Amino acid sequence: MTRELWKGNNAIAEAAVRAGLEAYFGYPITPQTEVLEYLSRRMPELGRVFVQAESELGAINMVYGAACTGVRVMSTSSSPGVSLMLEGLSYIAGTEVPAVLVNVMRGGPGLGNIAPAQGDYKQAVHGGGHGDYRQIVLAPASIQEAVDLMVLSFDLAEKYRTIVMLILDGSIGQMMEPVEMPPMQKVRRRDWDWATRGRDQHPNGERRFLTSIYLDPIEEEKTNLRLLKRWNIIQANEVRYKDYFLEDAEFVVIGFGTAGRVALSAVRAARAKGIKVGLFRPVTVSPFPFDAVRELVPRTRGFLVVEMNTGQMLDDVQVAIRGRVPIEFYGRPGGVVPLPEDILAEIERLSSDILSVDRDPRQEWFKRMSALTPAG
């Protein structure tokens, strides 16, 4: 297969098309607008649906409607736009229809900025819309991985009738890398046994309705438990991660997305200095690879969590490690991308400091950061 150079935003758009995307609904917002622009040309060319919605609220509800008919559908946005979509996501989760959403994250809260950030981890992994639901969240670190996960997103969404969210930061959206594009899949209109496509499309002409309303609390409780049961299956089967240099590692850096790949450079530099350090990069941040992290505990002297936020995945790592091994944290929030030198310095400190399980990694980091950047 030939590799071609693709800009991240264009690449995920084309990958979605090749995965059989039948309908796209979106709204312009930096730094993901190229996805919308690309699909505004590409979808009509293929006779598929493209609508520039009046808002992210409109876009996610168009996604919701189209998802109810059983087609492959997605929207893309960036942090503030995703906040607007949370209402729709909760309804989609409650209705148990498959939908795919991409968040090209930027600095926040509020209007923030358009620089690359990972501040929406909690929103994607732990929060989101109201009510008791979970969604699959995939965090690519390269454009090739984004393309591959884009295709996987649709398969997972349909397999589990769930939301799959791809979170990448603005740098992956804006950069270019060589990519091997997946083959073009045929659009298969699958008459799922739940899809509302009109009675004459259903095998027995039966009436179907899709809703997220369960007025009887017992019925809603059953629904919540059904969703959790499905989530347990997802957790057992769909955890994905990549690891580097872990064979003899005494220290392990954990980071996702861009922070994870920057950490790879730092880990290589540390190795060149003789420090036995490896990298663990979650690809599914939800379900989080709790077991895989836990398995590292007995042979690891210390962990370093690196994120482009103030320590969001850090909480999940702490849950996985349960205080058995010291954890340190290094974060650059607000749209600042850490550089390998910064993380290398942290690794060196990790391997020389007296680590303790009693240190609060976020507070210790905050003290070091405050010396550099007074928080005011």
Place this chain on the structure above:
Amino acid sequence: MQKEVIVAGFGGQGVLFAGQVLTYAALHQGLEVTWIPSYGPEMRGGTANCTVVIADEEIGSPLVKKPTAVIALNLPSLNKYEKLVQPGGVLIVNQSMVDRIPERSDVTLVLIPANDIADELGSSKMLNMVVVGALLAHFPVVTLDSVEKALSEHLPAKHQHLLSLNGEALRRGYDFASQHAAVPA
């Protein structure tokens, strides 16, 4: 092996495309490569820069603090990046837009009047290819051949008539830099 190039200048100097040409060339040579621009409001009317990382293994960070090579197309870019070039690296400076002599003596330094050369070729737009050519004379990771191939395949259709002029600009820059470089002792 990993090499990094930062191309920096004013918007409109062809900074981003200069980086892309190097990126395509690396791809043609079967290497791993990333190209990342500065984007957003900072692009509008202000300075622009892009970072190209070329390696023979999976690339970690697409951004670097200390690049192997810098192409500075104006004074602000020289002021910002001169001190960051790795010792032993390459610094290409567009002399036409800079009124001071760089201080670094531990890098291969090329002062090239890129605007003047481009004007001589009949198009000020050739500026970016002149400096890319200059870089290639001292940055053997990508070859002049693969850059020319990249140009022929990726020059936008509306600029294809300028292909031979772009090639000429590359070679003029290359030749100039081959003859006029201050190499560290």
Place this chain on the structure above:
Amino acid sequence: MVMTTSTDKLIYTRPTAFTETPTHYCPGCTHGIAHRLVAEVLEEMGVIEKTIGVAPVGCSVFAYNYFNTDFVEAPHGRAPAMATGIKRVLPDRVVFTYQGDGDLASIGMGEIVAAAARGEQLTVIFINNANFGMTGGQMAPTTLPGQKTSSSPAGREVSTQGYPIKVAELLATLDGASYVVRRSMHDPANIRKAKKAVRIAFETQVQGLGFSLVELLSTCPTNWGMTPVKALDFVAEQMIPVYPLGDYKVSPAVAVLKI
């Protein structure tokens, strides 16, 4: 069960577009009439099996229980966006939203205006009963000046609480809207006119002529604190002067439709 003989004339039966589920609406509420008009039209047009309805949040949140068609249930105000998603991927389906005034004219104003402006091939049945029914009769954008509600206890004071939104007039200004009319359901003659309008609205969609909306002035005896008969009088005497009945937008192509 009443037996009919060949000499009896059947003058009333449940439309086949209805399920046999009894509605939950209050006595005297005209939602039931509006539902029936839609059901009769779907049956007469023979489109029950290709219709997908979109229910709102409001008193008609359970509309999907009553219609014998596929249905989905939208977030509050978002029905036009959801319907857009459905219709765009299944353009041969008949897609309609059924929305109250809180849903359409308050929280969902963005979605309805945008859908109409895009000229979506949708039919919207808009129930204007001048208050939020489901939550217990609060002020709606459609509440009349001076009208008392549970959140305008002294009567709607326009200087601080604004003026009624006239949805039909507003949407009629949009080039994308092809058929926008207001009817009332306060007496049999008006109900017959309302049904004809509902029919034209669905025909507009089926013929691919653009966006259609029928605003239906409705009663809310429970929250208005009136008997059903008084409530009908209120529509005739108080609402119609503020919300005049009429055809606000009939595109040339719709005007020549033969029903």
